[in-house]
Amino acid sequence: MNTLAEENYLKALYHLTVQAPEGAYTNDIAAYLQTKASSVTDMLKKLSSKKLVHYKKYQGVILSKKGKQKALQVIRKHRLWEYFLVEKLNFRWDEVHEIAEQLEHIQSDELINRIDKLLGFPKYDPHGDPIPDADGYFEEIPFLTLFAIPIGETVTVCGVIDSSVSFLKLIENIGLTIGTLIKVEEIFEFDHSLKIAIPSKKTKVLVSQQISKNVLVKIKK
Amino acid sequence: MNTLAEENYLKALYHLTVQAPEGAYTNDIAAYLQTKASSVTDMLKKLSSKKLVHYKKYQGVILSKKGKQKALQVIRKHRLWEYFLVEKLNFRWDEVHEIAEQLEHIQSDELINRIDKLLGFPKYDPHGDPIPDADGYFEEIPFLTLFAIPIGETVTVCGVIDSSVSFLKLIENIGLTIGTLIKVEEIFEFDHSLKIAIPSKKTKVLVSQQISKNVLVKIKK
DNA sequence: AATAATATTTAGATAAGTCTAAAAAATAAT
DNA sequence: ATTATTTTTTAGACTTATCTAAATATTATT
Ligand SMILES: [Mn+2]
Ligand SMILES: [Mn+2]
Ligand SMILES: [Mn+2]
Ligand SMILES: [Mn+2]
Numbered sequence A, B: 001m002n003t004l005a006e007e008n009y010l011k012a013l014y015h016l017t018v019q020a021p022e023g024a025y026t027n028d029i030a031a032y033l034q035t036k037a038s039s040v041t042d043m044l045k046k047l048s049s050k051k052l053v054h055y056k057k058y059q060g061v062i063l064s065k066k067g068k069q070k071a072l073q074v075i076r077k078h079r080l081w082e083y084f085l086v087e088k089l090n091f092r093w094d095e096v097h098e099i100a101e102q103l104e105h106i107q108s109d110e111l112i113n114r115i116d117k118l119l120g121f122p123k124y125d126p127h128g129d130p131i132p133d134a135d136g137y138f139e140e141i142p143f144l145t146l147f148a149i150p151i152g153e154t155v156t157v158c159g160v161i162d163s164s165v166s167f168l169k170l171i172e173n174i175g176l177t178i179g180t181l182i183k184v185e186e187i188f189e190f191d192h193s194l195k196i197a198i199p200s201k202k203t204k205v206l207v208s209q210q211i212s213k214n215v216l217v218k219i220k221k
Numbered sequence C: 001a002a003t004a005a006t007a008t009t010t011a012g013a014t015a016a017g018t019c020t021a022a023a024a025a026a027t028a029a030t
Numbered sequence D: 001a002t003t004a005t006t007t008t009t010t011a012g013a014c015t016t017a018t019c020t021a022a023a024t025a026t027t028a029t030t
Helices: A004-017 A026-033 A037-049 A065-089 A096-103 A109-118 A165-174 B004-017 B026-033 B037-049 B065-087 B096-103 B109-118 B165-174
Strands: A053-055 A061-063 A154-160 A181-188 A193-198 A203-207 A215-219 B053-055 B061-063 B154-160 B181-188 B193-198 B203-207 B215-219
Touching: A004 A026, A004 A037, A004 A061, A004 A065, A026 A037, A037 A053, A061 A065, A065 A096, A065 A109, A065 B109, A154 A165, B004 B026, B004 B037, B004 B061, B004 B065, B026 B037, B037 B053, B061 B065, B065 B096, B065 B109, B154 B165
Parallel strands: none
Antiparallel strands: A053 A061, A154 A181, A154 A215, A181 A193, A193 A203, B053 B061, B154 B181, B154 B215, B181 B193, B193 B203
16 A cells, blocks of 8 residues: 555656656655655655656656556546546536545445446546556547647547646637537647647637647547 | 644544533543644644633633634534535435534635535434524534333334444344334343334344434334 | 855754553552 | 552654755756
8 A cells, every 4th residue: 555645656656757767856746746856756756666657866766566556546537437427416617626536545446446437448438538447558649739720620629738727718619529520720820830620519729839839639530 | 713733622522521511621532533642732722722622731621602603614514514414415424423523623614515405404413313493593403322121112213312334234233223213022131122113124122221322212102 | 166055964853642661549358 | 667569750762744954966048
């Protein structure tokens, strides 16, 4: 068993290193977890002694196989609870993160597996992030941001990169919720903002580069 | 907000004082929480400084109004989660306590109120204990143990006093689950064991005094 | 290559919660 | 009313997780 703090660090390390094989840096971890670098160093020593990370002084850190597996289990719990909160308790997608941040630490494999079953083994959480199965396995999503889509293409919104409350509220307000079919009608070279058509709503909307880079889509075929 | 340890102490104090207005004693609290008397003293000082208990050195302790209210909220969460686990996730009644012991500390009024609604505002948990509402109010159950029932009387099992796994398994095995209609057919004066008829199962069973004193019943009318 | 800037680690302190062992108070037994 | 026993509290130590401030290592700049 790991403590709540250990689990939060493992999860943070997973998110910080999943796209950066060279490892995570002390200051980045501190910024991500809103704590101090010295606290991070202490925890890295502890996780290292438990063989959950590979850590050498001043050299950055990566998760060990064991640490990655453990991180994925916490992430699995987080995302399943988020799905539960939206699907069974009618929370909005911008309300669930904080509560899931607590629920992800409940220690019971049986519990989370039964929640999984109750929900019908969902593959993606309310923000479009994949839910690992009991073995930590999940399908990699073909990583495409709305920013990278050319003019004329029709795509479906399938997730967000930024899951902050402020971004989710914005996205919801302009109608880019998950599952929405949209078409890129124009790309303005001045600031690379996009004119998007939303056929289901019969509306069009202008989205900034900052927005389009945080919306994940898959190509409609 | 209170810490997890504080919440567990408040809950323990509630259970230890609900039937004992003179207050709880340090050693009893320590035994109940499987900790040491010195740890209890430390926590009582802390709870006292937070105005959650009335505590004077060597004089025992009782919950303040504020402390009682807080304890009832934790108990509410505990019992609602137990009901959820049994009703929605098909856990057995002897499996839910440990998990609820963790879930009761999730901080979100909105969450527990929505769970309450999802479950249809249940009045009793899987062990027959009353579930306080959002204001801490609940109906006192007419407190009758099977031990006190005279020969010939027909009653319905409505709860247990001891909620330990070992007792619940025994009770389940002999068929005295909640809702079961039973009739006291004989009382043997030697050890005050009872011969109980269970019409729905067409069986009869002999229960010891230790058992009958831990089974709550209500008189059928 | 030496110096400046940045990043990371260490040293020492604090808070919560727990423990053991010793002291003090309350209660029971002579 | 002493003495003995039990209960409770205090003193001091330990663990986890955090912090500030100082020291050290790494990297960038002249
Ligand atoms: Mn968390
Ligand atoms: Mn999510
Ligand atoms: Mn608990
Ligand atoms: Mn219960």
